[in-house]
Amino acid sequence: MTRVSLVALLFLMTAVCVHAENSAKDISEVREKLIVITRKIMQLEREIIDATMSNSLLVNQEKNALSTIFDQKRIGMTLQNLRHVQGSSPLFMAITSRSVDDLVKIIMLLQALEPQINSKYNNALAQLKEISLNRSKIKSSTQDYEQKRELMRQLENEQAELLTQKYHLFFKASHNPNLEKFARQHNKIESSNDHAQNFDDLVHQLQTLFSSDTSKSTYKLSLLSPVNGVLSANNSELSTTQQDLSLNFSAHPNAQVISPLSARVVFTGFIPTFGQVVILKQDDFFCVMTGLATVHCFLGDTLLSGEPIGRMPSGDRSVQTFKLRIELHKGGQHLDPRPYLS
Numbered sequence: 001m002t003r004v005s006l007v008a009l010l011f012l013m014t015a016v017c018v019h020a021e022n023s024a025k026d027i028s029e030v031r032e033k034l035i036v037i038t039r040k041i042m043q044l045e046r047e048i049i050d051a052t053m054s055n056s057l058l059v060n061q062e063k064n065a066l067s068t069i070f071d072q073k074r075i076g077m078t079l080q081n082l083r084h085v086q087g088s089s090p091l092f093m094a095i096t097s098r099s100v101d102d103l104v105k106i107i108m109l110l111q112a113l114e115p116q117i118n119s120k121y122n123n124a125l126a127q128l129k130e131i132s133l134n135r136s137k138i139k140s141s142t143q144d145y146e147q148k149r150e151l152m153r154q155l156e157n158e159q160a161e162l163l164t165q166k167y168h169l170f171f172k173a174s175h176n177p178n179l180e181k182f183a184r185q186h187n188k189i190e191s192s193n194d195h196a197q198n199f200d201d202l203v204h205q206l207q208t209l210f211s212s213d214t215s216k217s218t219y220k221l222s223l224l225s226p227v228n229g230v231l232s233a234n235n236s237e238l239s240t241t242q243q244d245l246s247l248n249f250s251a252h253p254n255a256q257v258i259s260p261l262s263a264r265v266v267f268t269g270f271i272p273t274f275g276q277v278v279i280l281k282q283d284d285f286f287c288v289m290t291g292l293a294t295v296h297c298f299l300g301d302t303l304l305s306g307e308p309i310g311r312m313p314s315g316d317r318s319v320q321t322f323k324l325r326i327e328l329h330k331g332g333q334h335l336d337p338r339p340y341l342s
Contacts, residue, residue, distance in 0.1 A: 027169040034162050035306045037155055041256050044152045045228045049252055051145060065124040072121035159308060163296050170301060185209055186299055190269040197273060199288050203329045206266050206279060206286060221285055222342045223260040224305055227251045227312065227324050245336045247326040253315035257292055257324060259303040261285075268295050278309060287337075288327040 189205050225231075229251035251257075263280035271277050276295055280287040280303065293313035297303060312322045328337040 027166060030162050030166045030169060031304050031307060034159065034166065034308060035304060037159050037162065038256060038258055038306065038308045041152065041155050041159065042228055042258070044148055044155070045252070045255060048145065048148055048152070049228065051148075061127060065127045068120050068124040069128075072118070072124075163308070167298065170298070186267065186269075189267070190271070199277075199279075199327060199329070200334070202267070202271075203279070203286050203288065204332065206281070207284075207332070210266065210281060221261065221282065221340050222305075223247075223287075223326075223328075223337060223340045224258065224342060225249075226260045226289070226326065227255050227257050229255065229321070229324065245327070245334050247337045247341065249324040249326075250321040251312045251324050253313060253320055253322065255312040255322075256308060257289075257310045257312060259297070259305060259307045259309050260326065261287060262305045263287060263303055265297045265299055265301045265303060268297065268299055276310070284330055286329040288329065289324070291322060291324040 189202065189209070227249050229249035232248040232250065259280065261280065261282050263282040263285075265278065266281045266286070267277065267279035269277055274290045276290070276292045278289045278292065278295055278297065280289070289309070291312065292310040295310040297307075297309040303309065312324065315322070326337055328335040328340065
């Protein structure tokens with residue numbers, strides 16, 4: 001090989017290395033931007049959910065207060081009418097077939113209830129005033145529901161653009177010859193688990209596939225809460241074999257779902273029993289996630305903790321919730337994720 005050819009080869013190798021380094025830097029920057037935007041989206045989600053729930057509570061309180069006022073007015077009018085006909089006893093007896101004593105008893109009963117009725121009436125009026133003030137405060141503090149929804153839409157558009165950039169950068173920078181082989185093995189694993197009733201076999205197959213991956217981390221595993229939702233109580237009164245060793249979050253429709261840990265995506269696919277499934281691998285831990293409607297991560301991607309990985313199903317935010325389930329596996333064992341939840 002001539003000296004000129006050697007120089008050209010060295011130049012080409014240097015250019016390839018610089019290109020790979022720049023691509024890695026670019027994708028790292030995109031990931032950081034995604035995490036920042038996703039945090040803002042999840043914060044807006046919480047604010048919108050809180051405002052919606054507060055408004056629903058006030059609407060119910062208002063209905064109850066108006067019902068109390070209506071009842072008081074109705075009873076007051078009844079008492080007034082009875083007092084009026086008391087002076088026309090023959091007419092009352094003719095209409096109701098009751099004696100004057102019965103009339104007196106009814107009036108006395110209503111008179112005994114009158115202070116209690118008036119108290120409820122005054123309380124209802126005070127509650128209506130408080131509801132009116134709270135509504136003003138909620139509207140002021142949330143800076144108008146529609147404005148927040150519009151800001152949410154803008155952030156979601158930015159997030160979608162960044163996800164597209166990340167996708168292109170990832171596959172542009174990926175020169176791993178094993179990636180195509182891994183994808184074929186992944187497809188076989190997915191098809192062989194079409195009728196799976198649990199994830200034990202699936203995780204075991206993935207453990208076998210990644211048995212040569214012995215990389216170890218120097219920090220303790222820690223799981224972020226992956227979604228704005230309510231964590232279901234653990235069945236701690238049951239034995240270890242009976243317990244549902246998983247995290248189950250009740251989340252609102254279309255809620256953002258993030259990666260609970262920094263990990264590699266080793267499985268994404270649809271399993272009829274469970275729907276969309278994402279499995280993440282950190283060291284010898286496998287984190288299984290189900291319940292998503294859409295998935296934004298892709299096979300072989302290395303996620304940072306807090307990166308967006310998908311969305312919950314769509315629906316009526318005011319009446320529906322959906323379950324996001326997380327399982328943790330290590331060394332063929334199904335672990336309780338709660339001690340790792342930060």
